[in-house]
Amino acid sequence: MKLELTKTLTLPTAPLGLAMRADASRLxxxxxxxxxxxxxxxxxxxxxxxxxxxxxxxxxxxxxxxRTLISAGYDGQFLWHDVGKKSTFRRVQAHGFWxxxxxxxxxxxxxxxxxxxxxxxxxxxxxxxxxxxTVKVFDTATGALVRAFDHPPPVLSTAFxxxxxxLxxxxxxxxxxVWDLATGQCAAAFTxxxxxxxxxxxxxxFCGGIYGLTFAPDGASLLCCGMxxxxxxxxxxxxxxxxxxxxxxxPPRLDSHIRxxxxxxxxxxxxxxxxxxxxxxxxxxxxxxx
Amino acid sequence: xxxxxxxxxxxxxxxxxxxxxxxxxxxAATGATTxxxxxGLFTHPALAQAARRSQKNCLLLWLCxxxxxxxxxxxxxxxxxxxPFGSIPTTVPGVHFSSLMPRCARIAHHLNVVRCMHTTQSxxxxxxxxxxxxxxxRAGFTRPTLGxxxxxxxxxxxxxxxxxxxxxxNPEGNEFKxxxxxxxxxxxxxxxxxxxxxxxxxxxxxxxxxxxxxxxARDALRKFFAKKYETxxxxxxxxxxxxxxxxxxxxxxxxxxFDVAKLPEKDRQRYGxxxxxxxxxxxRNLIEQGAPFVMVANGMPWDxxxxxHEIHQMLVPELDRVLHCVVTDLQERGLLxxxxxxxxxxxxxxxxxxASRGRDHYPNAWSLMMTGTGLQRGVVVGGTDADGVDPDxxxxxxxxxxxxxxxxxxxxxxxxxxxxxxxxxxxxEDRAAPITELLA
Numbered sequence: 001m002k003l004e005l006t007k008t009l010t011l012p013t014a015p016l017g018l019a020m021r022a023d024a025s026r027l028x029x030x031x032x033x034x035x036x037x038x039x040x041x042x043x044x045x046x047x048x049x050x051x052x053x054x055x056x057x058x059x060x061x062x063x064x065x066x067r068t069l070i071s072a073g074y075d076g077q078f079l080w081h082d083v084g085k086k087s088t089f090r091r092v093q094a095h096g097f098w099x100x101x102x103x104x105x106x107x108x109x110x111x112x113x114x115x116x117x118x119x120x121x122x123x124x125x126x127x128x129x130x131x132x133x134t135v136k137v138f139d140t141a142t143g144a145l146v147r148a149f150d151h152p153p154p155v156l157s158t159a160f161x162x163x164x165x166x167l168x169x170x171x172x173x174x175x176x177x178v179w180d181l182a183t184g185q186c187a188a189a190f191t192x193x194x195x196x197x198x199x200x201x202x203x204x205x206f207c208g209g210i211y212g213l214t215f216a217p218d219g220a221s222l223l224c225c226g227m228x229x230x231x232x233x234x235x236x237x238x239x240x241x242x243x244x245x246x247x248x249x250x251p252p253r254l255d256s257h258i259r260x261x262x263x264x265x266x267x268x269x270x271x272x273x274x275x276x277x278x279x280x281x282x283x284x285x286x287x288x289x290x
Numbered sequence: 291x292x293x294x295x296x297x298x299x300x301x302x303x304x305x306x307x308x309x310x311x312x313x314x315x316x317x318a319a320t321g322a323t324t325x326x327x328x329x330g331l332f333t334h335p336a337l338a339q340a341a342r343r344s345q346k347n348c349l350l351l352w353l354c355x356x357x358x359x360x361x362x363x364x365x366x367x368x369x370x371x372x373x374p375f376g377s378i379p380t381t382v383p384g385v386h387f388s389s390l391m392p393r394c395a396r397i398a399h400h401l402n403v404v405r406c407m408h409t410t411q412s413x414x415x416x417x418x419x420x421x422x423x424x425x426x427x428r429a430g431f432t433r434p435t436l437g438x439x440x441x442x443x444x445x446x447x448x449x450x451x452x453x454x455x456x457x458x459x460n461p462e463g464n465e466f467k468x469x470x471x472x473x474x475x476x477x478x479x480x481x482x483x484x485x486x487x488x489x490x491x492x493x494x495x496x497x498x499x500x501x502x503x504x505x506x507a508r509d510a511l512r513k514f515f516a517k518k519y520e521t522x523x524x525x526x527x528x529x530x531x532x533x534x535x536x537x538x539x540x541x542x543x544x545x546x547x548f549d550v551a552k553l554p555e556k557d558r559q560r561y562g563x564x565x566x567x568x569x570x571x572x573x574r575n576l577i578e579q580g581a582p583f584v585m586v587a588n589g590m591p592w593d594x595x596x597x598x599h600e601i602h603q604m605l606v607p608e609l610d611r612v613l614h615c616v617v618t619d620l621q622e623r624g625l626l627x628x629x630x631x632x633x634x635x636x637x638x639x640x641x642x643x644x645a646s647r648g649r650d651h652y653p654n655a656w657s658l659m660m661t662g663t664g665l666q667r668g669v670v671v672g673g674t675d676a677d678g679v680d681p682d683x684x685x686x687x688x689x690x691x692x693x694x695x696x697x698x699x700x701x702x703x704x705x706x707x708x709x710x711x712x713x714x715x716x717x718x719e720d721r722a723a724p725i726t727e728l729l730a
Contacts, residue, residue: 013370014647033370055374074374098374118604120564125604128563154600172600201462202355203591204565207601236596236646267596267646285596285646 001279009039011046017059017102021066028069028083030057036071036081049081051088059102061111063140070140072099072113078138090143094136100156105164110146110181112137112160112167116153118206124198125205127153127173135169137181147184151177157213159222168222168247172196172209176224178247190252192243195226208238211269211284217277221255222247225268225282240266242282346663346699347577347629348440349616350585351570353609354418354466355593356635356656358649361388361602362609363403363657364674371641371677373649374599382668390606393614394659399668400617400626401661402728406672408685409637409653414465414593417636417653422469423476424692425719431712434476436695437583439717441482443701444582450543451581456484457569460589477709484585487548547575562611564588570612574619577629592635598648609633617661626662630698634658641678655681658691664698665728689722697724 009027015037017030027039029046034053037046053073060071062083069081076097080090095115103112114135121128133148134155151169158169161178166187170176174196178188196208212225222245227238240263244255266286273280358373360366365377365388377386380398387395394401411417420426423433434442441453456470463470475482546552553571561567566588573584594601613633620626638656639649655674661667673682696703696717703718 014643032374055376117607118600120562120567120604120608122563123565123568125564199589199591202460202464202466202589202593203601204460204589205591205601205604207597236648 001274003281007041007043009041009046011037011039012048016056017071019060019062019069021062026066028060028062030060030071030073032056034073034075036060036069036079038083038086047086049086049088051079051081051091053077053079055098058099059113061102061104063104064108068140070102070104070111072102072111074098076115078111078113078143080143092138092143094138095134096132100154101158103158103160103167104140105160106162107164109140110137110160110164111140112158114151114155114158114169116151116155116171118154118172120205127171127206129153135167135179137167147179147181149177149179149184149186151175154209156209156211157224159213159215161215161219162217163219166215166219168213168215170210170213170224172206174210176210176213176222176245176247178222188247188252190245190247192224192245192254194228194243194257195224195241197227197230197238199230208267211267212271212282214271214273214280216244217273220248221245223271223280225271225284227265227267236267236285237265238267239263240268240282240284242268242271345580345628346444347581347625348436348583348695348699349570349573349577349629349631350436350583351609351613351616351631351633352422352585352587353592353633353635354463354587355414355590356417356637356639356651357592357605357609358594358598358602358639359405359655359657359674360639360641360649360678361390361599361606363387363659364405364678365389366641366676366678369677371679373602373643375603382670385670388606390603391610393610397614397617400621401613401659402665402667402669402671403657403659404671404686404691404725404728405657405674406681406683406685407638407656407658407687407691408681409656409687412637412651412653414590414636414651415468417651418466418469419472420688421634421636421691424688424695424717431715432473432476433715434478434482435474436692437484437585438475438478438482439696440583440699440701442478443696444699445482451547451576451579452485453581454482454484454583454585455573455576455581456486456585456587457572458486458585458587458589459565459569460587463587463590466587466590477707477712477715544576544579547579548572561615562608564608566608567612567615570616574616577620578623578625594639595644595648595650596646598639598643613659620662628663630660630662630664630695632658632660632695634660655679655685660694660698660728662698664700664730665694666730669728671725671727686725687722689718689720690725693718693722693724694728697729 013031013033015029015031019028029037034057036049039046053075055074057071057073062069069083071079076095078092078094079088094113097115097117099113116130116134119128130153134151134153135149137147139146155169155171167179174192176190177186180187195210198206208227210224210226214223225242228241230238243257246253246255267284268282269284366372367377376389378389378395380395382398411420422435437454445453561571569586573586576584620629637653640652675682693703704716704721707715
C-alpha cells in the first residue's frame, strides 16, 4: 500500500485526537492547548470552539448526525459541544486524573474513557493501584455514567468491538481486558510483556505500554500497538510494534506481530483499519522526534 | 618488598592510619598536650565542644537526568511551555508549585527555591561534574566533588559512620555510571571517597553481620569492598585499600543503619515504596547518627526526552512525598538547624516540547530547592520570564550555588586547599558570591 500526502493542515498546537464528519467535509481536533478546533480539509483557518479543557484535550468523538462533539482531556473532564454554535452544553468530571484516550461505540450511544496515574507502588516502581475506577463508560445522550471498571493503572487505550457489546482496555504494563458491557464482567484478559520496559540502564521504573488498541472488523482479534522493549527507555529507542491477539481463545493467543524488517524506532499510538478492511494503519511519534 | 602480614586478630599499622592522623590533628587543634587514651579524645572538653560546633550535615537528593522545572518548582500555567499539569498555591503567598507537589506546597515556608539557575553545560556527564564539583574543569586537575569536599571539611571524630555516603540502587546509569566510576575525590585523596551502596544491601548485610575480629571475616569484607572499588574504573580508591578498610570498619559499626529490614515499617510507608524513598529514609537515619554528607540518587530517571509527562507524573509525586517526609522529620527532630538539604539535578528541561512531546536538556534557566542549616526559610530566589526561557534578571551559576552551600555549612567557600606542589585551588574559585538572600 502506498500513502500519499495530499494536504497539510496547521493547528496552533499539536492535536492528540481527531474526529471527522462522515462526508469528510470537516475535521475536529483535540489539541494540547486544551482547545477543540474545526478544520475544513480543503483549507482555511481552524475555528476554535468556545470552551476548552483545563489541560491538554486528549480526544474527541463526533456523534452520529454531526451536531454534537464530545471531547475529553487531561483535566479528566468530558465536554459536550454543540458543533453548530461551537459552545459547550455539558461538562462532566469523569476522572480524577487524565483521560488518556476516548472511544465512541459504533452506534454512538456510548463513550468510553480510560484513566489512571502511574504512581510508585513497589520497590521496582510497579504501578500503585488506583483509588477509583480507571475505565468509565458514559451515555452520550444524557451524560450519565453507564459502567465503571477497575483496570490496573495507568490505562492508556480503549476500543469498542464492532458490535458495540464489548470494550477493550489496555495499560502501561501490557495488561489487556475485554469487558462485557451488558454484564459488567471481564470476558477475557491477557498480558503481553512486549510493549513495556523497565529501565535497566538509566531509569529503575516502568514505561511504555499499549498506546493504541482496536478490534479487527470481525471482532475476533485485537490489535495492540506501542513501542517494543527499550534498552534505554528515556531515549525512546524501542521498535515500532504491533501485535494481533486472538482474544476469544482460551487462553488468548498471540496470533501475529510486526516483522523486524518492517519497523523502525518509535512509539506507535494509534491504529485504524482501511475502509475495505484488508489492512490497517499504525502511526505515532518517532524516537527523539526524529 | 611485600610486608609481612600481621598475626591473625591483629590489624596492620595502616588500619589505624586515619584515626591516628585525626587524633594528632585533634591535639593540635585544641592545644592539648596529652590525652590518656584514644577514647579520651572524645571526652576532652575542648575537643568535644569543637566537634559539636562542627556538627553540620548535608543531604543531597541528586535528581539525576535533570527534572523539569515546569513540573516542579517553576510552573507556567496557561503558557505554551506549561505541560499538562496545573499549578497550586503554597504556604508562601504568591508562590505556586506544580500540582504534582501538594505536600511540598504545604511546607513551602520551610523550603527555599532558586528559580534562576543558569549554567552552561547541556550534556549529562559534563553537567553532572559541573554541578557536583562546583567549578569548571581545569585541564590536568580533578576537583573533588561536593561530598568529598564536605567530607574533608567536616570529617567527624566522634562517629565511625563514613563521612561521604552515596546511596544509589542502580549500578548502571549511563553517563551517571561513568561519573560514579570516575575520581570523585580529586586531590583530596581516597580517604574522602564515598562509600557507595544501594539496592537491597543484602551483600553488605551479610558481610557486616559476619564481621568480627577474626582475620578471615575481615579479609572477606576487605575483598568485598576491594572488588567494589575495583569495578569503578579509574577510581583512585581502587588502590586505596586502607581507606576502604576504614570505611568498612565504619560501616560495620553502623550496619543496622543500612539494613532495610530494620527500617520501621511505618517510616517505610510514609516515605513510599520506591527505592528513592527507602534510601532517603536511610539517609535521614544516617544524618541523625552523624553522617556529614549523604547523597541519594536513583539511577538517572529524570531524563525524559520521550515519556516526559508519562514519567514525571510518577517521579514528581515521589519526590514531593520524600522531600516532605525528610524535611518534616529533620525539623521535628531538631536536625534541620544543623542539616542542609538540597534537591537538584544537573540542569533543567526545555520550555518547549520536542516532537516526541518530551523535554530536552536546558541549562539556561532552571530551578533547585535547598533548605536547612545556615539558610532562611520560605524564600524563592529569582524567577524566569513568562515562558521560562531565560532568567528574569539576575541568575546564579554553580559557583554561586557552591559558595552558598559551603557558607551555610560554616565552611569558608573561598578557602584554599592545602596542595603542596599544585597551583592554588579554592573550594569556590573566582571568589564567587553566595546567594545572599538565602543565607540566614
